[in-house]
Amino acid sequence: MTKIKQEQKEWSVETSLAKGRQQKRRREAGMAYAFLLPSLLGLLLLSLLPMLISLYISLTDWVYTNGLWNWNFVGFQNFIDLWSDSWFLKSLGNTVIFTVVTVPVGIFLALVAAALIDSFCGEQTSGVVRIALYMPHICNIVATSTIWKTLYSSYGPFTNLMRALGWQDPPKFLVSYTWALPAIMLVVIWARLGYWVFLYGAAMQALPVDLYESASLDGASGLQKFRRLTIPLLTNTTFYMTVTGIISSFQVFGYVNVMTGGGPKDSTYVLVYYIYKLAFDYRRTGYASAVAVVLFVLLLLVTVVQYRHNSRKD
Amino acid sequence: MAKVRAVGSNTPQKRRFRLLMVLLIGALCLIMLSPFIWMVGASLKREADVMKQGIGWFPGYWYPENYLRVLGFSGGKNYHFMRGYWNSIKVSTLSAGVAAASSCLAGYAFAKLKFKGSHALFILYLSQMMIPSQLTLIPRFVIFSEIALVNTHWALILPKIIAVNATFMMRQAFLGTSEELREAAKIDGAGEFRIFLRIMVPIIKPTLAAVFTTQFISAWNSYLDPLIFINREKLYTLPLLLDNFVTMESTQYGLMMAACCLATIPVFAVFLFGQRFFMKGLTVGAVKG
Numbered sequence: 001m002t003k004i005k006q007e008q009k010e011w012s013v014e015t016s017l018a019k020g021r022q023q024k025r026r027r028e029a030g031m032a033y034a035f036l037l038p039s040l041l042g043l044l045l046l047s048l049l050p051m052l053i054s055l056y057i058s059l060t061d062w063v064y065t066n067g068l069w070n071w072n073f074v075g076f077q078n079f080i081d082l083w084s085d086s087w088f089l090k091s092l093g094n095t096v097i098f099t100v101v102t103v104p105v106g107i108f109l110a111l112v113a114a115a116l117i118d119s120f121c122g123e124q125t126s127g128v129v130r131i132a133l134y135m136p137h138i139c140n141i142v143a144t145s146t147i148w149k150t151l152y153s154s155y156g157p158f159t160n161l162m163r164a165l166g167w168q169d170p171p172k173f174l175v176s177y178t179w180a181l182p183a184i185m186l187v188v189i190w191a192r193l194g195y196w197v198f199l200y201g202a203a204m205q206a207l208p209v210d211l212y213e214s215a216s217l218d219g220a221s222g223l224q225k226f227r228r229l230t231i232p233l234l235t236n237t238t239f240y241m242t243v244t245g246i247i248s249s250f251q252v253f254g255y256v257n258v259m260t261g262g263g264p265k266d267s268t269y270v271l272v273y274y275i276y277k278l279a280f281d282y283r284r285t286g287y288a289s290a291v292a293v294v295l296f297v298l299l300l301l302v303t304v305v306q307y308r309h310n311s312r313k314d
Numbered sequence: 315m316a317k318v319r320a321v322g323s324n325t326p327q328k329r330r331f332r333l334l335m336v337l338l339i340g341a342l343c344l345i346m347l348s349p350f351i352w353m354v355g356a357s358l359k360r361e362a363d364v365m366k367q368g369i370g371w372f373p374g375y376w377y378p379e380n381y382l383r384v385l386g387f388s389g390g391k392n393y394h395f396m397r398g399y400w401n402s403i404k405v406s407t408l409s410a411g412v413a414a415a416s417s418c419l420a421g422y423a424f425a426k427l428k429f430k431g432s433h434a435l436f437i438l439y440l441s442q443m444m445i446p447s448q449l450t451l452i453p454r455f456v457i458f459s460e461i462a463l464v465n466t467h468w469a470l471i472l473p474k475i476i477a478v479n480a481t482f483m484m485r486q487a488f489l490g491t492s493e494e495l496r497e498a499a500k501i502d503g504a505g506e507f508r509i510f511l512r513i514m515v516p517i518i519k520p521t522l523a524a525v526f527t528t529q530f531i532s533a534w535n536s537y538l539d540p541l542i543f544i545n546r547e548k549l550y551t552l553p554l555l556l557d558n559f560v561t562m563e564s565t566q567y568g569l570m571m572a573a574c575c576l577a578t579i580p581v582f583a584v585f586l587f588g589q590r591f592f593m594k595g596l597t598v599g600a601v602k603g
Contacts, residue, residue: 031427032428043442051450131586135346139535140581157348303443
């Protein structure tokens, strides 16, 4: 009799303990959802919902001025039309050229600059140099584009510099069909360089010193160490920069809008600029969304490559 | 530091080489900064001298007129630069505040609190990084016009509530804080929110500052969103104002450069002031410690 009572008592103590724990856990979970509420709401309403709407609109022929709900579902027609749209193809081509040039050139320059700074500057100097190089990156796009626009103008300093370097008859860079895109690429490389030098610099500081010391003892020259040690050891940083560089190059917009407005003709049209034009000038919302979806898919591919690379490493 | 530096580099030849390299780095800095140097010089020139050959980058005279005209103190034209400043300061501060607050809360939940679906939610957050803002731009415009947020600064501020990178940074920072501290405060009877606000947030202040600085600068420089959501001149942020200004005065180089100067100086100042935090924030995700 007493034994049973005791057992019952123990059992009830245990359940109340468990109940307390459960209550505590539940309270903590409730708290967690409360903490997450603002960003979760934002996530749902300002990111996921718009994304779904975008995906849907891209399948319609919606023209914004026709008003909400006033659209026809056209299936994949927009996506089919894209491939015979010369402006889209030009934009896509320009975006790809832009990326393929600015990313490798930028990474190469950044690597060389970062290695030089790391090898030949003291701690304090290298800090100052990095900040100096970083300035273009934090400056707003409209201001830097305007500055470069004047530099590129027919008697601007850049054009004069080209003359001084022996270029007999330099073009008006931003209004030349062949030179406008390269001119913008140069600005973007310039703007991005400091950021990449900074990333490389930070990565170089984390490299193992002893490896370099033993390489020196073995008689390796500075250049050899750079090629055999530094570059391979920085693979992860380079990879990260390649991926983020591709993503940001695919999204370039401000420089184009301020410096050339896509022109002359279609020579500097890039994807985001085309989306902007379609959606907010021509009000072809459905078609513009289709271009945005293409951009999304391309970026998704890049991210998938990154993800697979990272998971292989782990 | 100096991982690639040659050991025993004291021969004259090597010293000369090093000097050469330092000069090269100096030249690189000058080249990188030259557009800004030219900007400052041109902003101080009379219009006729800006593109004239042989004047040099800096004029031999003092001519602040361009600045006075941009700011509306002379020339009789008011470009409302000060209003642009105010709008930009307001939008950037609120944006950075919203982003910092929401990412701080979310980061804490992910790092310290146990709840069902924590992992899945975190993956959902990270997946947001894959969605380019251009994909959501058109529907955001449609939604914001429906609820009359177009042509208000809220259209620029509200989307900052999802700052995935910032959330990630905050989570990392909170993961680095000690669990004992939290337990001790709990035993003393402090509620979760109190622990968060009074104990945890002060510990991760440097990360909070990094997030705030990063978000502030990105909001200050934001261009595409304002271009689409704001078309009432009164609400123009600095980039829009500058854009508009440049279109109006496209032939007056000195004046344009003065305007660019005025638009870039504050962000340089914020950057120099907060670069310690800012630089720290940049390496998250890029360099694995």
